[in-house]
Amino acid sequence: MYAKGTAQEADVELAAVRFVCELFSRNRHLSEGPVSCEASPEQLRAIAERGIPAQGRPLDEVVEEMQRDIIGYGYNIDHARFMGFVPGPVNALSWLGDMMASGYNRHAGSFANYPAGCVAEHELLRWFCDKAGFPEGAGGVFVSGGSMANMTALVAARDAKLAEDEWCRGVAYVSEQTHSSVAKGLHMIGIAPSRIRVIPCHDEDFTMDLGALERAIVQDRDAGLKPFAIIATAGSTNTGAVGPLPQIADIARAYDLWMHVDGAIGASVLLTRYRDMLRGVERADSLSWDAHKWLFQTYSCGMVLVRDERTLLRSFNAHPEYLKDLEESAQITNPWDLGPELTRPARGLKLWFTLQVMGSDALSAAVEHGFDLARWAQDELERDERVQIVSPAQMAMINFRYAPAGLGEEELDRLNARISRRMVASGFAGVFTTELRGMKVLRICCIHPETTEDDMRETVRRLGVLCDEELAAMRDA
Ligand SMILES: Cc1ncc(COP(=O)(O)O)c(C=O)c1O
Structure with a gap:
């Protein structure tokens, strides 16, 4: 569909092909450049002031402007040395699959709209339910x-757990x-x-304090409230801590609570030889699993899996008159x-x-x-006696x-924040901070399949150099 008087179909096609070729080349060489590309204040101002024209502009001009001023700026979260937050290392296959799917722009809300696409998604969800150890009858979306x-x-x-008049006490x-x-x-x-x-969590390993959990449930129940759900984590954002899932499952069962496991990052471990770390997940009622994190997909690819598909159906099924035509032929549950x-x-x-x-x-x-x-990083870090793991x-x-030695807590917080800021500004690696036990700490989250041992060694070496320089600056100040 092209509005009359605007870009011609052939021109748009050519721009699309050219863009895809350039993008492949950009992605192939991405990790040779810096981990971030900052837009200048003037650039941001120009975008903010551009406004929306009543009359369209030439296609080539806008394509060039998009490329020059907008799309390439920000953190290169798919760079091999971007180790902040949860990085987004995208597999080129995902990107191609994404283009194929979005190019057709199918409505995948219902089987009738897109039978083959819905069946492919359905089978994939079943496969992931099996990996979680969920029983027959499990499902997701x-x-x-x-x-x-x-x-x-x-x-x-x-x-599942609260009657309507109990919602306000849940x-x-x-x-x-x-x-x-989750909040x-x-x-x-x-x-x-x-x-x-x-x-609270245990200081040593950041797992949930089960005694405190059980005491809180009993206290709430005794106060006439309605405990209904425990949210466990399989791979916490800060440290990768898990559960402990089997014990949380025991408590959930004992008090008839729903057990949800947030495995946005860590559920991918179920596909590996480390899957035993997640033992107990098979007893959860539901599981979150992000493919756009540790399964290397482009954004907007998360899964919610439940041990009994009917639980989602009860909450979300709707049958308005204008969709009835599409309901009769469904051979699997409609995603909507x-x-x-x-x-x-x-x-x-x-x-x-x-x-x-x-x-x-x-x-x-x-x-x-x-x-x-992560283990290579630890090995390197442990060589430096100033480093506290x-x-x-x-x-x-x-x-x-x-x-x-010799610095107070506030100075240490400042030192580590400065090291992080300078490392990111150098463009070499994205190492950011978080807070644990009241301390500002450096955090590495390294999920990029193409990051090498040398990348890790050099990142740690440069962090040490930044520490030296910052300490010298503090002494001189
Ligand atoms: C453990 C965990 N749960 C949930 C989320 C939220 O995921 P999203 O950003 O895809 O909404 C994150 C994001 O990093 C996460 O680490």
């Missing part, structure tokens, strides 16, 4: 990411290491912050009856495509590489800080 997966699961939890249990999206999700489903219990979205893209297709071409063994090996990287290599994460 692809959503935009971990936040939506958590929220979707929490709706099912509320509807209490959910998270840990102090639970991702912030947001609880807020969205009507669980007030005053009914979210934040259970399993989650909040009606119109949705077939987000799972790029992952299906990636797995078909790559095979699951290669994908597993790519995930396992992250474990090696705050949370050892776990999954693909490690937290540490430079703690040379």
